[in-house]
Amino acid sequence: MNNIYSDYYRMYGIDKLSLKHKMLPCTIAPQVRHFILIRKWQATNSKVKKKLLSFKMKHLKKESLVDILPQTKLGLGIYMFHTGIVVVNPNAVLGNNITLSPGVTIGKTVNKYTGFSEYPTIGNNVWIGSNAVIVGNVTIGDNVLIAANSFVTKDVPSDSIVLGNPAIIKSKKNATEGYINNPVKV
Numbered sequence: 001m002n003n004i005y006s007d008y009y010r011m012y013g014i015d016k017l018s019l020k021h022k023m024l025p026c027t028i029a030p031q032v033r034h035f036i037l038i039r040k041w042q043a044t045n046s047k048v049k050k051k052l053l054s055f056k057m058k059h060l061k062k063e064s065l066v067d068i069l070p071q072t073k074l075g076l077g078i079y080m081f082h083t084g085i086v087v088v089n090p091n092a093v094l095g096n097n098i099t100l101s102p103g104v105t106i107g108k109t110v111n112k113y114t115g116f117s118e119y120p121t122i123g124n125n126v127w128i129g130s131n132a133v134i135v136g137n138v139t140i141g142d143n144v145l146i147a148a149n150s151f152v153t154k155d156v157p158s159d160s161i162v163l164g165n166p167a168i169i170k171s172k173k174n175a176t177e178g179y180i181n182n183p184v185k186v
Contacts, residue, residue, distance in 0.1 A: 004043060006076035006184045007035035010097070013182045030064035031080040041070035065102075074098075075124065077184030084130070091117070095124035097183045101148070103131035109153075111137070123158065124186075127179040145175045 002015075009015060011032050028036075034057060041053040054070065061067065066080070067087040075096035080086060084102020088094070092106045106128075108117045118137030126140055129148035134140065141158030151165035161170045 003076055004036060004039040007039070007078045008032055009184060010077045010079035010182045011081075029080075029083070030060060031066050031083055031086075034060050034064040034066040034068070035074075035078050038068065038070045038072070038074065076186055077182075079181070089119055091119040093119070093121045095122055095126065095142070096186050097125045097180050098122060099127040099180060101128060101130040101132070104128050105133045105135070107133070107135045109136035120152075125176050125180050125183065127176050143174060143176050145172075145179060 123142040
């Protein structure tokens with residue numbers, strides 16, 4: 001599968017753009033178009049192309065409501081099933097097959113002892129519910145389901161469910177089973 005279209009696959013379940021979508025890019029969900037532009041930006045070394053793609057992303061942001069810069073380390077298969085403001089700090093790291101719901105914030109904190117900024121690292125096959133906030137130097141393991149409105153400021157082991165504010169972590173084998181649709185095989 002073409003890495004540039006891995007997010008398209010997560011949304012639509014097909015490997016390549018259909019003839020309809022090739023002819024009418026506006027029929028692709030705006031958040032998917034945003035991720036395609038990010039991946040194209042990451043794949044090119046041309047400063048001119050990067051500038052053009054950045055311009056397109058800036059204007060698409062009003063429609064997609066995605067605030068993710070192209071410098072962000074994104075795994076394959078980022079999925080947003082609804083349009084809604086999603087903010088990801090460009091220093092955060094996201095794994096493969098991440099599902100982002102509307103209102104998600106993945107951001108930094110500043111360590112009060114060192115003064116250094118700290119950012120989250122998110123594993124593979126992670127489902128993040130609406131209005132969840134993940135901040136600071138935290139590591140989210142693989143196969144983690146973060147429930148809506150959760151506030152995560154501590155590490156979460158693989159195969160867990162996270163609930164509430166402050167976050168409560170419960171161990172659950174295959175926590176995201178049935179939640180990660182059309183996973184990209186890496």
